[in-house]
Amino acid sequence: MTELVTPSRAKRPEFRNINAFKDLPGYRWPLAALVSGMHRISGLIMFLLLPFIIWLFDTSLTSEYSYARFTSLFSVGVAGVPGGLFKLVALGLIWAYLHHIIAGLRHLWMDVSHDAVSKEFGRRSAIVTLVLSLGLTAVLGAKLFGLY
């Protein structure tokens, strides 16, 4: 509390009505905030692509014939859409899923451990989340694009 009344401290900016163009670019994004924002964005992406995901589920499961269409989707594509684009979207979904699940487990950990509810743990676990999700995305992405 005392630091709040220390007169030498510069007055912190106060936002009443955030303007996306004037205020947001100057926003500070600590890593925990970044992980939180990406958790929302990854969830939104998966929500919007849900019909696409279920279409993949459908074509991969319905029959031997549709399964063949499913696999050729990522090599030759379909209806003029190249296979590489499907691979890119799949990569985006892989990232979204990994980030969302790991950031979610981080939340669960904070729910059950009081020691985990600190600024320092928030920062460290945010780093772990980013390293794991981006690392695993890179590994699976390399497999997807046939690098190994």
Place this chain on the structure above:
Amino acid sequence: MSVNYGSKRIVVGAHYGLRDWLVQRATGTLMVLFTLVVLIRVLATSGPLGYEGWAGIFAPQWMKFLTFSIIVALIWHVWVGMREIWMDYIKPVSVRLSLQVFTIVWLVGCAGWAIQVLWRL
């Protein structure tokens, strides 16, 4: 009347947000476990997966039972999450309500589709 809001709120009471919070944790945990089940079954397949192996994972009745529950958990989870996004960023009531209705239509439609795929196997 006794005070039952603020710090004196009743944990089991309605509209304190605890239910949504708990639903988000429970459904999320279920989906993590389901992911592990599918992953283990994929990895346990001998040789290349192929159509037989992939469809074989979802074909047993117990797996359909489980997957059906997970589809419900999924759309419930997404509903809580998306509603949170709309409530945080969309202020006009008419737009927010429209987006919430759109979310429900989107999710219920997707769930029906996924369930149909499952039981056609």
